[in-house]
Amino acid sequence: MRVTVDQDKCCGAGNCVLLAPEVFDQREDDAIVVLLDERPAERLHAAVREASDVCPAGAIRLSETS
Template sequence: MKVTVDQDKCCGAGQCVLLAPDVFDQGEDDGIVLLLDAEPPEGLHAAVREAAAVCPAGAIDVSEDA
């Protein structure tokens, strides 16, 4: 799995951080998504997929090919 984020799309809702805190964080000043792990371990894949699905801005992209 390969994860990318588009910080320009991010609205700072924070759902990704709640669902996968080992993979996502938020900027302290603006709340914009920060990617902590672009290739998370398999045990986090379900949480990352859910985070991408619930992101209101569609700022998270998940590729299963990596």
């Protein structure tokens, strides 16, 4: 799995950080998403998929190809 984020779309809701803190963080000044790991371990895939699904801005993109 490969993860990308669109910081311009991010609204700072923080759902991604709550669901997958090993993969996502937020900037302190404006809460915009920061991608910590673009190729997360397989054990994190379910949480990353959920984070992508619940992102209100659609700022998280997933690719299943390596």
